[in-house]
Amino acid sequence: MWGRYPAARRRLLMLSLSRTLNQKSWRWKSGPANERALQYKIGEQIHGFTVNQVTAVPELFLTAVKLSHESTGAKYLHVAREDSNNLFSVQFRTTPLDSTGVPHILEHTVLCGSQKYPCRDPFFKMLNRSLSTFMNAFTASDYTLYPFSTQNPKDFQNLLSVYLDAAFFPCLRQLDFWQEGWRLEHENPTDPQTPLVFKGIVFNEMKGAFTDNERLFSQHLQNKLLPDHTYAVISGGDPLSIPDLTWEQLKQFHATHYHPSNARFFTYGNFPLEQHLKQIHEEALTKFHRIEPNTAIPVQQLWDKPREHHVKCGSDSFAADPTKQTTISVSFLLTDITDTFETFTLNLLSSLLVGGPNSPFYKALLEANLGTDFSPDVGFNGCTQEAYFSVGLQGIAEKDIETVKQITARTIDEVIEKGFEEERIEALLHKIEIQMKHQSTSFGLALTSYIASCWNHEGDPVELLKIASKVTQFRQHLKENPTFLQEKVKQYFKDNPHRLTLSMSPDESYYEKQAKLEAEKLKQKVNVLSEEEKKQTYEKGLELIALQSKPQDTSCLPALKVSDIEPTIPFTELEMAFAADEIPVQYCSQPTNGMVYFRAVSSLNTLPEELKPYVPLFCSVITKMGCGALGYREQAQQMELKTGGMSVSPHIIPDDSHLDAYEQGVLFSSLCLDRNLPDMMHLWSEIFNNPHFEEEEHFRVLVKMTAQELSNGIPDSGHLYASVRASKTLTPAGELQEMFNGMDQVKLIKRIAEMSDIKPVLRKLPRIKKYLLNSDNMRCSVNATPQQISQASKEVENFLKGITRSKKERKPVRPHVIEKSPVSVPVGRERLNCSQITRKLITEPTFKPCQMKTHFLLPFPVNYVGECIRTVPYTASDYASLRILARLMTAKFLHREIREKGGAYGGGATLSQSGIFTFYSYRDPNSISTFSTFEKAAEWAQSGEFAQQDIDEAKLAVFSAVDAPIAPSDKGMNHFLNGITDEMKQRHREQLFAVSCDHLIDVANKYLAGGKSTRGLAVLGPENPHIAKDPSWVKR
């Protein structure tokens, strides 16, 4: 994988706490893990390491232990915390000076086999031999990171062993380099008459990556703002430069960069540190001596005057107005990110400048009606050695470039003059408080990405964790000097000559030109080949296929066994009550650390059909238009001051036992600190009772932003759009899915965004409100600490009593509605009475699934392919078999055929909760042949050519998803949202354990064999001569 962390960029201190190990302790305590860590003495020697520093960080409930390895100089940070989801990562500073993608190809290739684990692709194999909660690898601009997490101690040791051996002792075979990086190969490798073409996973991955215009812009921005050293090149690889990389260069890069002296180790969680140190020391570090890595990046020379650049991109195929597709931003180089307090301040300052409708740049730029949304990377960027701030617009006319520049300069002047409202600063500090308290299940991963950049440049990662002291220091500065922030704006923005204006506009023939350049590159490479070399190229192609197809012995790899999986799950205790007479409320007491989570679901059953397509738009604007006495700006301010967020989204839930039944509604979600619950519920009341729909211009801004986000998201989520489309005609819910979440929705929003008169759409919103924002068909849920539950129930009661209830029962629009109430079942010693939650489901007794094939023509050089098959619902016993089968087919067949041989970035099979079996591929150079691969996969499954070991591995992989940790805020949600009880989950679990080889062959025959089930196909991608000729395809 390549790219910066979405989590680490643009967001402010995105830290959230993980769940506690001991579910019975309602308050955070420094448990045994912290106490153990606090015992370490400075200077203490442990397995070749020396303890340098031990620091308690009470606001995050953790203790940080900093160490260094004596003989190699490797750096180590351990964060002890009462969290069972333990994480390991190793990070190398990788600072390439060309765009061949060497760090990225290396990141892929080291995972292809190592000295101790010489089998092919141990990394992917371990996905099936472990109960990991996360495994991946990332190439950033200046470092490469290998993290994994797991809750199982044995698994931790296994994975650590594989990761260490991969990073420090990889095989780096030439064939691995060809497969992962690039190679010349005949289009059809077995036919030397077909032309030679470029192939390779990273080569295709990067071609796909730059179909995302936002990514392309970000890349240019960094390259041009920091042009002196490694930031001037593309660490992931430029598809036109990748073929210049040699195998020798790859090995050389590994020798100089993947060395302990250039490494930073990080461990997190409640497992003991000594065991980690021992294993890392013995299995890796003892085999090295210290070197001088010379990977540091020199300080960027500051410019004496601002610079400007203009670049080209592909055009947005959904924009009706191609004259308004220009992006422009103005960016300022800030400060060294190792200065943690200055960085903290500038990060806050950036949020004040661009965050939310009250920020000066939102008002000045977004509301100027020039563009569709902020430019990519708006705000603070702290992933490079020197941070930068960027602001601008996308979706503007080229002639407006000057205007945007002028507005930007004027806004900076105004901020210097007027400063910020105190309330906005308070709202931001409140946000930090929430982020410190809210617990996620991936805190270790959040930490490692949070500290990676700063640590990479010798900054102090422990300093970075002391957030509370930074807040205090910040308040102090502000108290002593009320113009503190204005002065920073003057220093870093007004008086800063290191400023870049970057603009990007589409070129109709951009992809054509790229393809031509690639063809020229190919010609260069092919023309210099002698006859002998051509013959070798052909033979090596065959050799690679032979290797990829060879059955593999993976017995060298460590593995957990199916018997290591917990046979039963702990049940979550839920309480049910009625509020305001008959509205069911689910209460779940959890150690939420002083936070309350309130959710509600309201039914769509009475909504007239013609309003339905506008529901997603309604959801995305309803909390942003103003309510009661509050205008939209004041509402945003109140939400930031009092809550951690309030959002609304469409909700389509398949029934667990009938494919032709589903629930349709919208979901309201919100969170706040205990003390702010009355304020948050008051905001909900106002949104339900008195929402505003008057501000037409503001509505237009919101619509344009939504439209821009949707079309920017296609290159990343193309396979999901393909799958949603492919399942459209298979179940009654499928059509609604496509309407709400598919390409139909993308196109609708795009059309609305381009309307000259948006009023007719705006007028639909109060009509939708009438059907949705009332308590007629509602249910609620609260997750909070036990001490807070009774207070919360009062607030919920008040809220429900205060919102409208229709006087007479409204009739559902569709006649077929069934009421469904889960039966109450004994749970442990207690009897949970869950039967009060009645869900009204839509059924279509006359529904007939039918086949449909759709091609969405997009100007991308790669395809996204989806094929869906209607199977069985969640509670059917075949469901468990199909779930295991999907995993088995992915690991043992599809990964090899689609990724390794086919050169796509990814591909596989999944089974959704709605009983749709989906084959997919991602950033795929092929399309039609991928469908035949799906067919072969089904034949392979029917033949039953897999061993018990393969089935067990698929089970482990499925269980690592089934048993993924759940945060206190989300406990009980499967029951509340989907109607899936713990008993049903336990039954499903038992069915999963029971799946045998015969079951797998049986379901493969029953559902996947050609002609057996109804299926849908969809492709998103470029012109396709084969599809064009075939009348059975719908072209869109």
Ligand SMILES: [Zn+2]
């Ligand atoms: Zn990659």
